[in-house]
Amino acid sequence: MPHRYFPHTEEDIRAMLDRCGVAEIDDLYADVPDGLRFRADYDLPSEMSEKEVRDFFAALGKKNLALDCFAGAGFYDHAAPAVIPSIIERSEFLTAYTPYQPEISQGTLHYIFEYQSMMAELTGMDVSNASMYDGATATAEAMMMAVAHARKRNRVLVSATLAPATRRVVDTYARYHGVSVDTIPATAAGVTDFDAMKAMLAEGNVAGVIVAQPNFFGIIEDFSGVADACHDAKSLLIINSVAADLAVLRTPGEWGADIAVGDAQSLGIPLSFGGPYLGYLCASKALMRKMPGRIVGATKDADGRRVFVLTLQAREQHIRREKATSNICSNQGLMALYVTIYMSLLGAKGLREACSQGAAGAHSLAARLVATGKVSLTFPDSPFLNEFCLTVAPGVSVDDIISRGIEAGLLTGVKIAPDRLLVAVTETATPQAIDRYVSLVSNL
């Protein structure tokens, strides 16, 4: 009996083999040397019915613990409207390829144009590309873009306050791509030391500077004068931001950044244990043709209608091969649609409201946790939005906060040092969960 995904009957196969002039399907592989043929069975389970597949996944699912999430460190638990899954599961969006044929891909091209428009608004930049894999790879791409733009300079400065997971990806790309990366130290207040940055710029050979907003500790940094310092040294300024936070924070565009990058997972995308997420990359107009990835543009068709096409393709790998601005040949299409619908539904007001609620929850939780005397704010004088860093008091262990949290159904944060816990609050945190959190810390 043929598998349910294969339409071929015995009779079909017979007739098709006749057309091909061979007797057996195996004859179609006559050019594969016999010694290379894999004649055994794969060491894998037998075909499963849908019921069995469901049971298999359900059994695995039971081995996970659902926890109320106070972890962030770059990835945040936001509530997503029911509309989104219902739209992105539409097979016209889901099962389409890259929009190479604009005549039958206006749906995809259309939403990418909306996505680019919204991301440009959110970041305050001139141009957005059609999206990247995730925030970390987008940051690495921005680094390579800066180096390509600088032509001969190949040094990049990265703030110590960039998320370590992002930094690891930047370092990896840099090592193989021949870029040297130096760390700008952080001050005691947990922010980038810009005096140190200026001294490092003065040493020369710098193509780009990468800073984070809010930074890894949740702190909102003050970038006054930073863009000018970079530009005076002919360096580009790259700001990595949590996308959702830009609804209220001063934008990379307002700070004078040349490139704005980061992860847009915070715009309602499920945490899904690591992905798929969505990297964004926006730039100033001057850098438009140096951007990696796809870009959609508006134009007219033969009947004068406003239509959308992939444009500026001469930058890309299928034309430029090894001279391309990047090797990326896809975007994160469906996830770009995801955040486009999210931003449409929430609007500027809703995005601001989500930020405001996260901030209110975080400030309230931070104050109540500090009041227990078991923890203190690591950087008490630095402004934060919805994420903050705690240092545990002597005798209190971060591991205990995490393990007691799990017992109470809470993911209390991310341990980022032996005595430090990074805590994030979003609009999904219920007052009851916050109360449970406070009580478990006071009872330590």
Next chain:
Amino acid sequence: MNKIYYSPSHEYIRVEGNTGYIGVSDYAQQQLGNVVYVDMPEVDDEITAGDDFGAIESVKAASDLIAPVDGTVIEVNEALADNPRLVNEDAMNNWIIKVEIADPAQLDSLLDEEAYKALCAAEH
């Protein structure tokens, strides 16, 4: 002295004294089709024979601009930034960069008009 030399990668250099006007040949613009963008270096940039100093793009193709000689950029053709199609209209008069030639002896290794025409005919 005002002479035009060509490179096998289809750039030309029109020489006036120690100054060279570098662009792409008429044959090259025909091969590219509608030019939509010319990526140009900055004034004072050094160019090196055989290395790329920019790129020229049409909708579905792109090609590097290869320096025919060593030199220093003294002017870039800003008109091409606004209207890259000038290259299609008159490639030979719409040069891309104007350079101070470092070593005129390098010109000897380039092709003259006749040799270049033969090359294009062979490619076609």
Next chain:
Amino acid sequence: MNRKLYGRLIFELSREGRQGYRLPDNKLPDALSSIPASLLRSSDPALPEVDEPTVVRHYTNMSTNNFGVDTGFYPLGSCTMKYNPKINEEMAALPAFSSLHPYQPDATVQGALELYYTLQLALAEIGGMAEFTLNPFAGAHGELTGLMVIRAYHASRGDDKRVKVIVPDSAHGTNPASAAVAGLEIVEVKSRPDGTVDVDDLRPLLDDTVAAVMMTNPNTLGIFEKNIPEIARLVHDAGALLYYDGANLNPMLGVARPGDMGFDVMHINLHKTFSTPHGGGGPGSGPVGVRKGLEQFLPAPRVVRNPDGTFSVEAPEEALGSVSATLGNFAVQARALSYILSLGREGLKQVGPLATLNANYIKESLKDAYLLPIEGLCKHEFVFDGLRDKSTGVTTLQVAKRLLDHGYHAPTIYFPLLFHESLMIEPTETESRETLDEFIDVMHAIAEEAITDPETVKSAPHDTPISGPDDTEAALHPVVKFSDL
């Protein structure tokens, strides 16, 4: 597909005061006012203000101008546009997985780690490799990761003069682009008239500066590189490694394994061979596998199975570094596992043969009207060099556009670069004989029409939501956001 253009933008539906979503009210005092105003944006982003029904209708209408695998036949060469099973979507969306934070303690995500580990093992079995990482987000990302593995391997031996990668001229554009990102130089090796790599051309290129040779097998012409054992021997004798571009793995399922062919490193496109949807360009997933002896170089983080049967996330010291902040596109990986379990070892063995049967059937049925530059067996795809009758002046682009009128997605065109009029067709195993017959009839009809009424073909498409978009104007004067309009 709706052949009438919907064409509106969400911004144009915006009316001040509307909103499409309501957040819970946590009734806490405002905290934004504690943040210095100089750190806040000066004005709200100009996003649309729309209600929920308007949003739903807008995106639903927009979707109808799109063509997907569920809409119709999608013979796009080298893209493996097979049916995307629905059960995969259901499994990927299970809340037991979708709510997990990537940095949750291992003990609380044992099911997710087991899922991940199970897929690692399954891919290793199918690829004939020792171990896989699932971190890379796409095929091109997998290529880059694989090349980093290769560089890390050479570096570990103190062999730092290997700076070149050899790729055939028929390779996907991502191969040279990935090599460039990985800091390697590209050397191209020419194909023979039969489309395969010329071993005699390859041999003199293999010296001690070569880090790797990248091959696609079957290659982009759909032809199996039967000299692969000899090529592998030459590459290894030269101290280089052999990389398998998994873009064309589909016809090999159930037939042969890259590891057994002598490949050292490979990537797999889960969105091609393992049926996860392309999503209009992503998200994909590009796991990378390596033979024994190279495992330690795979990127961090990795999932390992402990002796007590539990699973942990690790970051080994020898790892090449990290190419992702997380374990990768987990929900895509879940779909691929669902597919592997649904097919099972029996079904997986039929994938390659049926895909190859479908491709050969189309090739044999159309070679009377379309120019087949390389005769003989193909695998999952093949390339025509345009119409056989060149006198009509009808090009591959025009044939492709005419196909759109008939309700098909176009094949891949003008790739590979070996022919002037490349038309690359890949039907996949999930298409029925009736679908293929109808497609063959239409292709014949277009070839006939190219003779009887060439103008109709040349001016195609005639029956699509839009026609003749001005690409030149788009590139000359880029309009890339709403406020540019």
